[in-house]
Amino acid sequence: DTITPAWDRKDPRHLMSLMETPWEQISKGRRTIWPIIDMLNPATVKREKEDAFSKIISAQLSNGAFPWFPGGREDVYMTLYVLAGFAEAKRYGVDIPEQVVRKALQYVTGEIPKRLKPEERDIALILYAAYVVTSYPKTYHGNEQGYMFAQKWIDYADKHSDAMTPYGKALAAHVYWRLGDKAKGNNGLKRPTSSSKYYCNRIFIEHAHYKG
Numbered sequence: 001d002t003i004t005p006a007w008d009r010k011d012p013r014h015l016m017s018l019m020e021t022p023w024e025q026i027s028k029g030r031r032t033i034w035p036i037i038d039m040l041n042p043a044t045v046k047r048e049k050e051d052a053f054s055k056i057i058s059a060q061l062s063n064g065a066f067p068w069f070p071g072g073r074e075d076v077y078m079t080l081y082v083l084a085g086f087a088e089a090k091r092y093g094v095d096i097p098e099q100v101v102r103k104a105l106q107y108v109t110g111e112i113p114k115r116l117k118p119e120e121r122d123i124a125l126i127l128y129a130a131y132v133v134t135s136y137p138k139t140y141h142g143n144e145q146g147y148m149f150a151q152k153w154i155d156y157a158d159k160h161s162d163a164m165t166p167y168g169k170a171l172a173a174h175v176y177w178r179l180g181d182k183a184k185g186n187n188g189l190k191r192p193t194s195s196s197k198y199y200c201n202r203i204f205i206e207h208a209h210y211k212g
Contacts, residue, residue: 001029001031001036002028002029002030002031002032002036003029003030003031003032003036004026004029004030005029006027006028006029007027007028009027049094053097055070056082056100057097057100058070060100060103060104061074063103063107064079064102064103064104064105064106064107065078065079065104065107065111066078066079066081066082066104074107076108076111076112076115076125076129077125077128079104079107079108080108080125080128080129080132082104083101083104083105083108083132083133083135083136084131084132084135086100086101087132087135087136088135090136091135098141101136101141102141102142105133105136105141105143105146108129108132108133108146109133109145109146109149112125112126112129112149112153113149113152116152116153116156120163123157123160123163123164123168124163124164124165124168126153126154126156126157127153127154127157127164127168127171127172127175128171129150129153130149130150130153130154130157130171130172130175131171131174131175133146133147133149133150134146134147134150134174134175134178134179135178147179150175150179151179154172154175154176154179157172158172158184173185173186173187
C-alpha cells in the first residue's frame with residue numbers, strides 16, 4: 001500500500017539506529033494520495049488489461065482507423081500506434097483482439113499509399129508504417145498485401161534516406177530484416193551516427209534475434 005517498499009525493521013538494533021536518522025519516516029514506505037495499482041497481482045493485471053482493451057476497442061471507427069480521442073476523426077499515426085502496441089503485447093504472449101487488428105491493418109494498407117511524397121514528415125510516417133505492418137507475420141489475417149506495400153514503402157523511404165533520423169534508419173534496418181533482405185538490413189547498422197548509441201545497441205540486439 002505504499003509506492004516504495006518499507007525497510008527491514010525486524011532487527012531492534014537496526015531500528016534503534018534508524019530512529020536516530022532523518023530517514024525513519026521514509027523507511028516506512030512513501031505514501032501517496034493517489035490510488036496504488038499492484039501490477040504484480042495477476043487479478044489486477046487481468047482487470048487492467050480488460051479495461052484498457054475495452055476502451056481501445058470502443059474507440060475504433062467503422063473503417064478500422066483510430067482517432068486521437070474517442071469520437072474524433074481518423075488518424076493514420078494513431079492507428080499505427082495502436083497496432084504497434086498490440087504487436088508488442090502479442091510478442092509477449094498477450095491475447096489481442098484479432099478482428100480489431102485486422103480492420104486496422106486494412107485501413108493502414110489502404111491509406112499509406114496516398115502519402116508517397118518526398119517530404120520529411122511523410123518519410124517518417126512511411127517508415128513507421130512499414131515497421132508496424134511487418135511486426136505481424138506475413139500470414140496474419142491476409143497480411144501478405146501489407147508486406148507487399150511495406151516493401152514499396154521501405155524502398156521509397158530508402159531513396160530519401162537523407163531525411164531519416166538515426167531512429168528512422170534503425171526502423172529501416174528492422175523492416176529489411178523482416179522482409180528477408182539481410183544485406184540491406186545489415187547495411188542499416190552502419191547508418192546511425194556514433195552519437196546514437198541507444199539505437200545502435202537496439203539494432204544489434206534485434207539483429208541477434210533475427211539471426212537466431
